[in-house]
Amino acid sequence: MTTQTIGNYINACYPAIWINTFEENRCINALHHIARESELEMKVWSCTEGYLDYTNSMDDSDSGMTTAQEALEHITDENQNHSNTIFVLKNFHHYMDNPYILQKIKDAILSCINPTNYIIFVSPKTVIPIEVEKDIAVTTFTPLDIEKMGEVLDRLTKPKDIVIDPEYRTLILKNSLGLTEQEAENVYSLAYTIHREYGADAVKTIQEEKANIIKKTGILEFIPPSNNISDIGGANEFKTWAKIRKESFSEEAKAFGVQSPKGVLLCGVSGGGKSASARALGNLWQLPILRFNIGKVFGSFVGESEANMQTALRTSESMSPCILWIDEIEKALAGLGSDSSGSGVTSRVFGELLTWMQEKEKDVFVLATGNNINALPPELMRKGRFDEIFWFDLPDNSERIEILSIHITKRGRDPEDFDLSLVSESTEGFVGAELEQVIIDGISLAFADRKELSTSHLITAADQTIPLSSQRKEEIDTMRTWANNNARSASTPIKKSVKRITKSTTTSNRRLS
Incomplete structure (x- = not known):
């Protein structure tokens, strides 16, 4: 919220305003500027200094009033004798669980209306109980651009x-x-x-x-640029989509009429490269990545969860353009619709996230990754939340060769020294993470033999691995069926991929017979 908007609230005679900000001093300086322009007096209260009169060079004549009760009583008393004063109360969120203080706030706000005085709460946390939520306007202070x-x-x-x-x-x-x-x-x-x-x-x-x-914050984590998009094996459709939209956040693109992408949902088998793709996207687009841990949003106090969600979303907007990465989103939203507390906190927090995703104006690209798509609520999948839903399937033969080649190169070997076609045949049904582990285990086997890494070491490592696609075959088949109708393949069209797998299986059976 801009300083101009806060000034508009004051000029419109809003008696009470709550400004959510971590920049206390910058906010108070802005309020002091508004007070001078509007010819208002201004007093600032804190629990350590009481009131300081900013109108008279920060005179501390009322510095003895250091309790919340005294601060509010002073406003009520002053309202009987003076008008046109802004009373700024610092960090009052600490007192909002006291019923007596809440009633004092209501009394003070009511006493401000006729003499045209103002109460402004400045705090890094928005905590407004239901008793006073209709009496206080809530806004945020603009972060530095x-x-x-x-x-x-x-x-x-x-x-x-x-x-x-x-x-x-x-x-x-x-x-x-x-x-x-x-x-x-x-x-x-x-x-x-x-x-x-x-x-x-x-x-x-x-x-x-x-x-x-x-x-x-415990909720957001800044992810520095790491792997390149070329480090991702397969997923050619997703990589093409990402490269086309690389410049979408630029001023030139906006002038041309390009709408900034809202976000994508990457779903598929665990270990299929979704998280690696998320990191690579930030590097490709040269945008900061904020990993959002929704599970840590939920707090034990009334209103704390909603306030934490607001803080996380506001922080991401202050860093725009950026990528907000919600990893394993189905786990974060577990229990939605069956809130054991009966308070509906999970539903309210989720609803706030959905509304923000639909209506956000800042360039915050939401990148969600999920394994169990059946656990995702249908509201999340509705058009308008995400630009695309990409399905990361089991890699086919050519993709497995590409992934193996990438991980061999990363470990200082030349892929040309190995029969990767043979290794690929031994790793059918393996996801990217399992293919990487084959290389890691193969190197360990080679070291134990005191020999250079060879194709045989990789095949041995593959034979010792039971892939996830075998352990959870029915679950993966169910997700594939869903993806055929609801998602776009990250590599090749899903139906064609299924046909190719069927043909490969038929050929193998003919060879065995």
Whole structure:
């Protein structure tokens, strides 16, 4: 929410506003600016200092009022004698479970209406019980955009005449989105302290520090760029789709009329390359990835789960354009519709996620991965939530050869030294993760023999592996049936793939006979 919108609320005489923000000082400075422009007085309360009068150079004449009760009683008393004052209350979410305080809030809000005073709560957490939810308008304070981030960086670098290459400056600012002003200053200073310049290494340090900062939320995790799209074996349809939309978030694309993609759902057999594809997509599109652990959204206090969901979604929007990765989404939404608590918290949190996915205006690409598609609620699959639903099937012969080749190359060997066609025949029904494990186990066998890795080692490793497709055949067949009617194959059209497998099986039977 912009400062202008908050100003509009005040000009419209909203008596109480709750501003959700981690940037307390920046928000209060913005409110002070609004107060001056609107010719309003402003007092700011905290539990450590009581009231500070910002109108009179932060006079602390009311500094003895350090309890929540005294803070609210002061507003009620002042309303009898003065008008046109903004009362800012810091971190009042700590007191919202007290029935006496809640009634005091209602009394204070009512007393603000006639003399035209205002109560503004500034807190990093939105906690508004039902008793006062109709009395308080809720909004968020705008995080720093890339232009404001640039001002923070310039404030640190210009006095020292530090010159930054334009390319690295852009990368630094993009990787800073979502940080508070203080966090940005800290990571910029740290990067320069370590590297003595703002180059590629500084960008990496900023990414690492940002990952640590976001990890503190316990809900989101920043995933630095890792594997390339070429590291993914098979999945040619998905890779083509991704490459076509690589520039979709650019200003040039928007000017042309391209609509930014909303998201995709990657479903299929466990170990089939969905998570690797998610990581590779971030690298291909050069967008930060935020892994969203929905399970950690749920809290024990009333309203905590909904507030955590809002924080996660707001953080992702502050980093736009970015990728919000919801891994194993079916597990995250387990129990939907059978909320054992009877409170409906899971349904409300899920409903908020669905509404946001449908109506979001920021460029946050939602990438969900799931194994058990039968556990996914039908509301999630409706058109408009995702641009595409991709099915990652068991790799066919050519895809298995490609995957084996990639993992052999990664381990310093030349794929041309192996009969990968023979290995592929021994690994029919294996998923990508199992094929990688064949290479790992084969290397261990070769080391035990004190010989160089050979085709025979890989075949032996394959023979010792029981693939998931054998252990869960009925479940996979059921998912394949669903995918035929509801999803797009990540590699080749599913029906053609099934025909090819059938033909291959027939040929094998003829050879055996």
